[in-house]
Amino acid sequence: MTNILLRLIDFIRELAFSISSEVDCNVNIMGDGGEIIASTSIERIGTIHEGAKRIMSGEVFEIAISAEDAHKLRGAKPGYNMSIMYENKVIGVIGISGEPIIVKPIARIACSFIVSQIKQYMKNELINKTIVEIMSSIQQVAEDVQQQATASQKQASKLNILSENAETIKSKLNNTNKILYFIKEIADQTNLLGLNAAIEAARAGENGRGFTVVANEIRKLSKDSSNSVAQINATLKDFNNYITLITNTIVDVSKNSYSFWQSMEGIAKEMEIIKKNMINIH
Structure with missing residues (x-):
């Protein structure tokens, strides 16, 4: 002591x-x-x-x-x-x-002053120790928050890229739909051409038999093309719906991740302010 x-x-x-x-x-x-x-x-x-x-x-x-x-x-x-x-x-x-009778009261008062100063010193020591412990805890929390904020930022960036990729796929699907529409138009025109050929073959009678076979093949090709376009279109429509659902989900998660990242950034800044204030107190 x-x-x-x-x-x-x-x-x-x-x-x-x-x-x-x-x-x-x-x-x-x-x-x-x-x-x-x-x-x-x-x-x-x-x-x-x-x-x-x-x-x-x-x-x-x-x-x-x-x-x-x-x-x-x-x-x-x-x-x-x-x-x-x-x-x-x-x-x-x-x-x-x-003389003891004179200096004894002075000694007692001096002892009281010294003990009072010791108590204040010990109190300050305890406060300083507590502040150091709090600062250490704050530092650890601040580091954890910063790590979470960084991870959230990276996650938000990745989700943003996924969202952009999904939008690109949707755009390509739309272009595919345009091509299918163009193919369907050709199939319709081919079917009309086959129908006209069949009419002309009927008019030609016996001489138009060969032409009739060709006309039937043209119409069959047109029908097959139309059926294929319909099947592909239905499949792409379902695929487009799935992509839209996934894209919307990614966008929502991305927004939440970005909001979470912003919140974590805000918390990290607040922790830095608290740490600085604790240093000033210390």
Whole structure:
């Protein structure tokens, strides 16, 4: 726990000098093993304070030495040393020179300031840790969202290509229908030609028998062509209906994918804004 005091060393040093300037006394702050980590007597920093050592070991909670006691004890000086408590643990010692009855209240107030500062420091540490964890989570979510957005964009592009290909097929089918219509017209004209040939053969009588056979073949060819055109046309019509259904489905899915991609892009941007705001807070 002394590490906390070391992290607050600037505050502790400033507090020690503030107390010293107000009451004209020497102030020491001790950590593990009674080592002086801050003092208004700079030369004492890094040395061991025996009284603080006893307090840190749990031997005593406080040590008060009056002027009378100091006179009796060889080398001792009047002063008051008390433990700095945080979460029911002794994390340090504050010592102030002077009559205990005078400096004890000051030491207690100083301890309260130090503990209050420690609590604020720990709270800030927890906040910073939480922010880092949140930022890490946001970063992960942002990456996942971006990946989904990229995948959706690619999917939308592929669906768009499929839709275009389907439209091309529909266009070619329409051209095929035009060709079939043209073939049907030829078949109709051929049938009419065969009918006219049959009439002429009938007029020719016996001499037109051969011509009659030819006329019948022409009409048969015309009929076969018409039947084939009808069958092909029916098949192409069904095929066209299937293609139209597929195209419409692809277009709908493509629109939804594009909308989803836009939504994911929007979410990704929002996540970036949140991340930047969290960085600013941090």
